[in-house]
Amino acid sequence: MKAFEWEQPRDWGEAISMLDPRDLTVRVMAGGTALMLMMKSGVFQPTRLISLQGLGQEAGAIVQEAQGGIRIGALCSLTALGQSSAVATTAPVIIRTLKTLSNVRVRNVATLGGHLAHADPHMDLPPVMMALGATVKTVGARSSRTLTMSELYRGYYETALEPDELICEIVIPSQVGRSAVYLKCSTRAADDWPTLGVAVNVKCDGDVIEKARIVVSAATEKPIELVAAQTLLEGHSISPSRLNDCAELALAQAPLVSDARGTASYKKELLRVYLKRAIQIALKGTIS
Amino acid sequence: MLVAKVFRSTMAHAVIRAIDVSRARAQPGVYAVYTAEDIVGLIAKPFYGPAFHDQPILALGKVHHVGEPVAVVLAEDPHVAENALASIEVEYEPLPAVFDEIEAMNSKAVVHEVLKPAGTFPDLKHLSGKKNTNIALDFHLLRGDPQKAFKQADHVFEHYFKTQPVLHLPLEPFATVAVPTHTGLTLHTASQSPSFVRIEIARLLGWPENRVQVKVPYLGGGFGAKLYIKTEALASACALLAQRAVKLALSMEEQFYVITKHATTLRIKSAVTKEGQITARECEVWWNGGAFADIGPRVTQKSGFTAAGPYDIENVQIDSYALYTNLPPAGALRGFGIPQLVWAYESHTDMMARALKIDPLQMRRKNVLREGRPQATGTLMRDAALVPVLERLAQLMHWDEPFDHGSGTWRRGRGMAIGFKASIAPTTSMAIVVINADGSCQLQSSTVDMGQGSDTAMAQIVCEVLDIDMGVIKVVHPDTDVTPYDMATLGSRSTYHMGHAVKRAAEHARDQLAAMAVEFKLTLNEVSIADLFKRKYGMQAGNVVGVGSFIPAYTSPDAQGQTLQATPFWMIGATGVELEVDTETGQFRITQMINLVDVGNPINPEIVKTQISGAAIMQMGFTLSEKMDFDEGQVTNASLADYKIPGIRDLPQFMHNEAVSAFEQSGPFGAKGVGESGTFGVSPAIANAIDDAVGVRLTDLPLTAEAIFRGMRIHAGQPLQED
C-alpha cells in the first residue's frame, strides 16, 4: 500500500469538489469494506480517499414518507437498515436478505450507498432494490438526477455514475399490496457469494397478478430485470403451465455466465427451479 | 527490525535470464534487496528439503512453479518493502511445463535435471529418484500372485478416482523472525518441527547445531503445513546478510504458493468371488508432488503400505509414484495421503457391493482385516479395532433397520467408509522432566501445541506417573536451547512417541525421588516432594532431572514391500453419513455424520472428541467445496473469498464423534494418536450416501451439486450441455 491523502468533507458539495473526474485514483470511501479489499489486493491504489463518514447523521437517515415509501440516506449502515422498523414494515424482504448478507462486522460499517455503487453482480441488495422498484438520487458537480436500478447498472462492476457523481439517497416506493422474495442460491460453502440470486415482487388482485417484477443476479454480469417473463405473468392467475412458460422466458432472456461456481448450463437449471420457487413464495405472501 | 517481502515467480517453469533489482534498491527506505546471487555468497549450496535437497532459498538459475521466491526486499516499513517489489524486473525464458501427475510420468518437461537425495531420515535412505524423469520415489508392493487370482476371479472391477489440489490454510500464515546473536542465530518461528529447523539451518550454514536456537510459541494452526523448512531458511539468510533482525510473515494469499495437499489419480482393480470375497487387488497411485518433493516421497511410501485398504486380501500389488510437476509443492496434510487412498478404496467397496447386490456393511464385514491377520505389507494387525469400529458404526447408524429414502424432490441416502493408517516410523522423541525443590515441575518437550491440546495430554502423563497435581506442572514450549530433540509434531505421532518419552522421563524422575526417600528410610507416600528436598539439601534447593527417549522398532520393507514391522501402531477411522439431495438442483445437506475412531485408550476424552470433529469437518471441506484452481500454474482463487472452507452453516445438522473402547498394548497408558483418524472415512462416506440417494456415482473430488445434477440428468437420458 502506498501513502495517500485523506479528506473528510462536511457535506455532499464539498465531497464532490474534492473528486477529480480525470483521476480515478481519487475516490470516496463510505464503509470502506469493499474498497479495503481492493486496496489490499492491489487492484486499487488510491492517491486520495474522501471519507463520507463526516457528512452527519442526516446522510444516513431513514425517513418514512406519508405515501408509504421510504427514503434512505446513502450512508445508512446495513445494520441500521436491518434494525429499522420503517424498513421492516415497508419492505421486510430487505430485513430477511440482510440476515445472510456478509457478517455483523461488515454490516456495522458497510453503507447502502457503497453497497449499491460497488456494482459487484454477486451482491444481494441490488436485485432486491431493483425488484422493489427503488431509485437512487445522485448529486454531481453539474446536476442531480434520479436513476432507476436498471439505469444505474451498466455491466460488470460498472455503473452509470459519472466520476464526480455520488449516490446520496435511495428511494423505495410504497409496497402496499405487494409481496417480495429474494432467494440466494449458493453451491459451494453456505457463506460463499451466490451462484444465482433471484428477486421477485408481485402485486395481486385476488389471485390475479397485477404487477410482477423479476430480477436475476450473480449468474449474470449485472442484475437484470426479466421483462418478458414479468409481462407473461401480469393480468393472469398462476397455473403450472404459466409458471413453466414464465421460467422458460426468463431463461431465454437471462445472459448467464460460467464461472468457478458453476457452468452457465447448470445455472440455467438453477434459475428455472429458483424462479418458480420464488414466485410461489411471493404469491403465498400476498395471501397471508 | 526489518520486514522482508518476497518477489515471486509469475512463470511455472522458466530459465531466469536476468534479474534487475537496481530500481528496487534505489527506493527510499529500502534497506536491501537480495537474490540467489547474494544467498550463494553466504550459503554455497542453498538447497533444502527433508527428502531431497531440491528447494533453493531463492530461485537459482530457473523457476519451477508460479509463486517460487525469486528475490526479497528488506525495509523497516512493510509498505515500502511491498511497493519496491513492483520495480523488480526479471527476464524469463519459458520452458515447457507439466502440471498433471499422469502426464508427469512420461513428460518431456523435466522439473529437476539433477536429483539430490537428502539422506536425512532412516526410512528414506534408499531414496534416489529416477534421473531424467519426474519420479521422486516409486514404491512397489507385491504379495501373493494377483495376476493368477484375476484370471480365476468370478468378477473383476476396475475404477479410477481423482482428488483435487487443496491446502492447509491455517488462519495464522507462515511467520519467522530471525535474529542474529553474538553466538549465532535465534529463530522465533511458527513451526511444527523446531528440531528439524535447527538441524537443517545449521547444515545450510555449516554450523554446529548449538549455534542455532529455534523457539516456537503456540501456533495458530498447522495441519502439516508448518513442517520442515518453510519461511525459516529465507529469514535466516536475510538476517545474516543484513546483520539485523528480520521478520518474514506471509499473507493469507501467499500461503497458496507455499505448500499444498497432493492431488492424486488412483486406479484400483479387484478380483471378487460371487459371494463378495476380495481375492486380489491392484492399486496404482500417482501423487502430484508439485515442484519440490518436501515430504511427498514419504507420503507416497507410508500411505503405499495401506493403499489396498483394511481388507484381508491374499494377493496384492501396489505401485505408488511421487511425481514432480510445475505446481506449488505438496506435502503432508492431516492424514498423510490416507484420505486420498480411502476415497478410492471405500468408493470402490460400495461400487462393487452395489454391482454384486451385497449390502455395503456385509461387504465390509466379509473382507475386513481381523486382529492378528497380516496386512498387505505382511505386518500383523495388532490392537487394531477395525471390527469394533465398523460394528459400532453400524449400530449407531441403525444400519439393519429400514431406511427412508425420501420421496418427491427430496431423496435421502446413507453411506459408510472405513480407513486405516500406519504411523510414520521410525521417529525419535526425547523429553526432560525437571522437579524443583518446592515440588513444582517443568516438562521440557519439543512437541508443538497448535491447538490440538498436546500440552494438556503431556502434563497429564507426568501427573499420572509422579502422582502430582496438574496445577504444579509447567510445559516449556519448544526452544532448542532447552527442550530436547523431537522429530516433529506430525502424523498423529506425539501422543504415542512423545507420550512414551515423557512417561519415561517422569518415571526416571520418580525413581530418583524414590531413591532420595530411601536415603531417609522413607517411601514417597510418606513424605512430600518439598520435604524430601529440604531433608536432602537442608533448604529449598536442588533439582531432580528425569530424561526419557523413545524410538519404536521398524524394519524397512524389502523389494516386494514386505516387512513384519511397518508401523508401531495402527490408526483407524470410520464415518457414516446420512444426507438429503434436492433432485431439482443436485444441492444436498448432510443431516447426520458419525465419526468413529480407535485411539487406544484416550488420555483426554474431551480433547479426543474435538480432534475427531475438527478432522472430520476439515475433510468435509476437502470433499465438498475446497479446490485450488490453476491457470498455467497460477492459482486463480488464492484468497479466502474465493477458496471456500466450510463455515458454521455448512456443518452437518447432527454430528456424533466417538472413540471406541480400545487399548494399545504398546502405547503410553494404552494410548495412540488421534489427530488424523477423523479424516479417513469422510469423503467416500458422503459419495456413497449420494449414490444411495440418487444413484449417481462421483469419482472426482470435490462432490459438487452440479456434478450430482449432471449425473442425474445422464441417468434420465437428458445430459446437460457441457460448457
Ligand SMILES: Cc1cc2nc3c(=O)[nH]c(=O)nc-3n(C[C@H](O)[C@H](O)[C@H](O)COP(=O)(O)OP(=O)(O)OC[C@H]3O[C@@H](n4cnc5c(N)ncnc54)[C@H](O)[C@@H]3O)c2cc1C
Ligand atoms: C467479508 C465480507 C463479506 C461480504 N458478504 C457479502 C454478502 O454476503 N452479500 C453482499 O451483498 N455483500 C457482501 N459483501 C460486500 C459488502 O456488502 C460491501 O462491501 C459493502 O456493502 C460496501 O459498502 P461500503 O460502504 O463499505 O463501501 P465502500 O467500500 O466504502 O465503497 C465501495 C465503492 O463504492 C463507492 N462509493 C461509496 N459510497 C458511495 C456513494 N455514496 N456514491 C457513490 N459511490 C460510492 C466507493 O468509492 C467504492 O468504489 C461482503 C463484504 C465483505 C468484506
